[in-house]
Amino acid sequence: MxxxxxxxxxxxxxxxxxxxxxxxxxxxxxxxxxxxxxxxxxxxxxxxxxxxxxxxxxxxxxxxxxxxxxxxxxxxxxxxxxxxxxxxxxxxxxxxxxxxxxxxxxxxxxxxxxxxxxxxxxxxxxxxxxxxxxxxxxxxxxxxxxxxxxxxxxxxxxxxxxxxxxxxxxxxxxxxxxxxxxxxxxxxxxxxxxxxxxxxxxxxxxxxxxxxxxxxxxxxxxxxxxxxxxxxxxxxxxxxxxxTEALRLYQVIDRDHAEDVFARDWSSFDRVQAGDVIGTRHDGTPVRAESDGYIVFPNPRALPGQEWFYLAKRSARV
CATH class of the missing domain: 3.40.630.10 (Zn peptidases)
Structure with missing residues (x-):
């Protein structure tokens, strides 16, 4: 090395x-x-x-x-x-x-x-x-x-x-x-x-x-x-x-524990609807989307305490 x-x-x-x-x-x-x-x-x-x-x-x-x-x-x-x-x-x-x-x-x-x-x-x-x-x-x-x-x-x-x-x-x-x-x-x-x-x-x-x-x-x-x-x-x-398609990040969710897991293999900009289960905490608590939007930067290998995924909504920026 x-x-x-x-x-x-x-x-x-x-x-x-x-x-x-x-x-x-x-x-x-x-x-x-x-x-x-x-x-x-x-x-x-x-x-x-x-x-x-x-x-x-x-x-x-x-x-x-x-x-x-x-x-x-x-x-x-x-x-x-x-x-x-x-x-x-x-x-x-x-x-x-x-x-x-x-x-x-x-x-x-x-x-x-x-x-x-x-x-x-x-x-x-x-x-x-x-x-x-x-x-x-x-x-x-x-x-x-x-x-x-x-x-x-x-x-x-x-x-x-x-x-x-x-x-x-x-x-x-x-x-x-x-x-x-x-x-x-x-x-x-x-x-x-x-x-x-x-x-x-x-x-x-x-x-x-x-x-x-x-x-x-x-x-x-x-x-x-x-x-x-x-x-x-x-x-x-x-x-x-x-x-063009313009989106705005509005929320970041951290990975709290090494056993927090995604509900499925997410890709950036997969659509989510309010209430969809995105992942599950190590204690069984579901992590749900608060509103309709998109998942961005999902990282199944994120370290505890770091960004696990972001959520985005449509924007009129561009």
């Missing part, structure tokens, strides 16, 4: 002759999500061979954001890199060391495309940030730009409400007396939230199930479309998606 000190961080940048946006593309923030890594390396090869040119601005690729998790072929090294992402003067876990390298790199850019995949079967989708607001949780003023890019990544499904929903889950954990780091709203801050806090725009693209043969192609198309939309490559700009 690879030891942390034997690993290194890698970023590869290309700069055009003309001014333009500064894009950064991440792969393998979670080590078992490799579709982004494959797509990034394919695009790098195209640029280096002259098949694809960077005419303006710059693009930085990070093929493997979490080298330890990637080497171990697992989601995380010591902890989830996409939670509590912030530089620290006292790094303890390997992901703290990544943050001390990655966060300053993110801050040097204007746009982030973070490429992910998910546990169970399902259609690719984009995670949008908040609408413009002056609130304290995640103030933002560039929702129109972010949405315009999202519409051109090549997928039809759009989901928002992440940090609001996570914060509500934190409030519930605190009310129940939890003292773990998951009971802190800052633990919900990942790459995109950090990027927006630095003044940029940021999108997470969930390209499909981890091992789906189509996922790397989804990631590859998204990189190309982003380069074209931002006019970094001298190619026609992509058209926005015409048939």
């Amino acid at each position: 690879n030891e942390p000190d034997s690993l290194h961080f890698q970023s590869i940048s290309f700069t055009g002759h003309a001014p333009g946006a500064r894009l950064i593309v991440l792969g393998a923030v979670h080590g078992n999500e490799t579709c982004g890594t494959q797509a990034i390396r394919r695009v790098i090869a195209e640029i280096e061979s002259g098949q694809l040119g960077v005419a303006a601005g710059s693009v930085t690729f990070v093929p493997v954001a979490n080298p330890l998790a990637y080497a171990r072929k697992q989601r995380m090294g010591d902890r989830n890199l996409n939670r509590n992402l912030v530089p620290t003067d006292t790094p303890v876990e390997y992901e703290d060391r990544i943050a001390n390298w990655l966060c300053p790199l993110l801050a040097q850019h204007d746009v982030l495309l973070d490429l992910h995949s998910f546990h169970t079967a399902g259609q690719p989708f984009v995670m949008l940030g908040p609408q413009d607001n002056r609130g304290t949780l995640e103030p933002f003023a560039r929702a129109a730009e972010e949405t315009a890019l999202a519409l051109r990544l090549g997928v039809q499904r759009f989901v928002d409400g992440w940090l609001d929903t996570y914060a509500a889950g934190v409030a519930r954990r605190l009310a129940a007396g939890a003292s773990s780091r998951e009971a802190n709203v800052h633990y919900g801050v990942g790459t995109t939230e950090y990027m927006r806090a630095q003044g940029g725009i940021a999108l997470t693209l969930e390209c499909g199930q981890h091992d789906a043969p189509t996922a790397p192609a989804v990631a590859y198309r998204a990189i190309h479309n982003t380069l074209r939309h931002l006019q970094l490559a001298d190619l026609p700009v992509p058209m926005p998606a015409q048939q």
Whole structure:
């Protein structure tokens, strides 16, 4: 098994002759999500061979954001890199060391495309940030730009409400007396939230199930479309998606015990109706849907105290 000190961080940048946006593309923030890594390396090869040119601005690729998790072929090294992402003067876990390298790199850019995949079967989708607001949780003023890019990544499904929903889950954990780091709203801050806090725009693209043969192609198309939309490559700009589905997360349910089990093999965006049994707690208590909607990010292998699944409703956002 690879030891942390034997690993290194890698970023590869290309700069055009003309001014333009500064894009950064991440792969393998979670080590078992490799579709982004494959797509990034394919695009790098195209640029280096002259098949694809960077005419303006710059693009930085990070093929493997979490080298330890990637080497171990697992989601995380010591902890989830996409939670509590912030530089620290006292790094303890390997992901703290990544943050001390990655966060300053993110801050040097204007746009982030973070490429992910998910546990169970399902259609690719984009995670949008908040609408413009002056609130304290995640103030933002560039929702129109972010949405315009999202519409051109090549997928039809759009989901928002992440940090609001996570914060509500934190409030519930605190009310129940939890003292773990998951009971802190800052633990919900990942790459995109950090990027927006630095003044940029940021999108997470969930390209499909981890091992789906189509996922790397989804990631590859998204990189190309982003380069074209931002006019970094001298190619026609992509058209926005015409048939779209927008959903908003509204509730997160944690796995309380290792013997909490799902009622069936759920996939992201399976429909649920009010009263449907989604799972059963270790003591036999059923976990039911409070209203009609969709299940998102079901994780049958979630650790106790962490997110088990999310629920979403239709939205008029896109």
